[in-house]
Amino acid sequence: MAQSDTVDRILDAAEELFAERGFSETSLRMITSKAKVNLAAVNYHFGSKNALIHAVFGRFLTPFSATLENAFDELEARCKGTPPTLNQTLWALTESAVRMPQRNEKGISIFMRLLGLAYTQSQGHLRKFLEQEYSQPFSRFMRLLKEATPQLSAVDRYWRIQFMLGATAFTMSSSDALQDILRNKLGVETTVQEIAARLVPFLAAGMQAQDALLVPPAPDKMPVA
Amino acid sequence: MAQSDTVDRILDAAEELFAERGFSETSLRMITSKAKVNLAAVNYHFGSKNALIHAVFGRFLTPFSATLENAFDELEARCKGTPPTLNQTLWALTESAVRMPQRNEKGISIFMRLLGLAYTQSQGHLRKFLEQEYSQPFSRFMRLLKEATPQLSAVDRYWRIQFMLGATAFTMSSSDALQDILRNKLGVETTVQEIAARLVPFLAAGMQAQDALLVPPAPDKMPVA
DNA sequence: GTCTGTTTGAAACATACGTTTGAAGCACAT
DNA sequence: ATGTGCTTCAAACGTATGTTTCAAACAGAC
Secondary structure (H helix, E strand, O other): OOOOOHHHHHHHHHHHHHHHHOOOOOOHHHHHHHHOOOOHHHHHHOOOHHHHHHHHHHHHHHHHHHHHHHHHHHHHHHHOOOOOOHHHHHHHHHHHHHHOOOOOOOHHHHHHHHHHHHHHOOOHHHHHHHHHHOHHHHHHHHHHHHHHOOOOOHHHHHHHHHHHHHHHHHHHHOHHHHHHHHHHHHOOOOOHHHHHHHHHHHHHHHHOOOOOOOOOOOOOOOOOO | OOOOOHHHHHHHHHHHHHHHHOOOOOOHHHHHHHHOOOOHHHHHHOOOHHHHHHHHHHHHHHHHHHHHHHHHHHHHHHHOOOOOOHHHHHHHHHHHHHHOOOOOOOHHHHHHHHHHHHHHOOOHHHHHHHHHHOHHHHHHHHHHHHHHOOOOOHHHHHHHHHHHHHHHHHHHHOHHHHHHHHHHHHOOOOOHHHHHHHHHHHHHHHHOOOOOOOOOOOOOOOOOO
16 A cells, blocks of 8 residues: 555554553553564654654644644634633633544543653653644643733742643543542542543632742641631 | 661662652662662662662651651641641641651652652552552541541542642652743742642642532533633 | 565664672671 | 671673664555
């Protein structure tokens, strides 16, 4: 055939294995044997393991960032001048993520975990790649957040964005395991959409919490309320 | 001498390198050369690399869990019957962490990052070790959380605890990188104490947010506020 | 069919890893 | 001083990694 499916098989296998085990802990041999292709195929088609990692992210992130830009366009058009609220902005983001065409039922969960790993594992090349490649939708989201929380100082906002990112990446990345626990302990079924529906109010409330104290209280005098 | 300092030199070096680079990405040769000891010393004193990892955690976590139990004891004594509030519980935790005797100025920051990595990197042996060794203070913290948020359904509380854990683990696990960014972009210096002081109100507010909708709104009708 | 450019295949490459070995070094009690 | 128990050391072991090589297989154009 004119263009084999080797490339996609590698990407599928790599995406899943990276999400399960992390980047350093996943070898090219695991990937190629799961994908049922020759070991050399990775270096032939992608050039290196790092380039493969970039390709895995690119395959999801490029269409996603287009979807996200559209969602932001529509949101800003609907608001005509007045900046969108925090809830609207967060919903635009999560809706875009959830509505992405998914390769399989675990699609979004896998990718959230990959994003979390990208920030967590000290893969300098990945951070650099993501920041260079997708700086535009990222900055736009940041701008919307800033306009939606004008009461926050830049430093407060910076940290709270990290908190939001952490809560989201961590939860989504382990949502399979968490859903299992929940099903066994409380007998409840949960979808990714429902998790998002619980997450957004949590994030919005945290984001809009009263200003933090700049310094923790004296150790011998913890606040009583 | 009766007992050399080789063991501590290894632990110091390992702790720092693990925090900087992760577990898989740190080799025994990096550790022993930073500690200026022979390569074989790790396997001689600890048995294996995994056992070394456990020892690094044990050196901090064992005294910490004692400190934490005391803090909880004192808190419950001070509250005489009525359950401690959410803020009190969270503060007891962070205060215990911050007040731990630190080997160097980066002590607590390094350790927070290690804890984050423990959850993030899929190191099965580490998770198992931590859960077995420190289940008591963990369950106690969970019980306090439950008593401090009686208004939440079990399912809501479950998810929001995951959100808190995620925000904390993620932020702390990348706190070095985040502090760097902040220093370069806004010229601000930050201590772990300050991060904790910002994190606690965020978590408390999120935890006590109004009940989430059980189902997200129809995709074509995002909420306007 | 024959040529041409691309893709696959099995094997090897060099390097790095965690671990093991066995001799040497050392402090200390006898 | 001599033996003893622990510790250090240089060197090697076996295995796994990312990458390279080069011949074979393949598809499409002429």
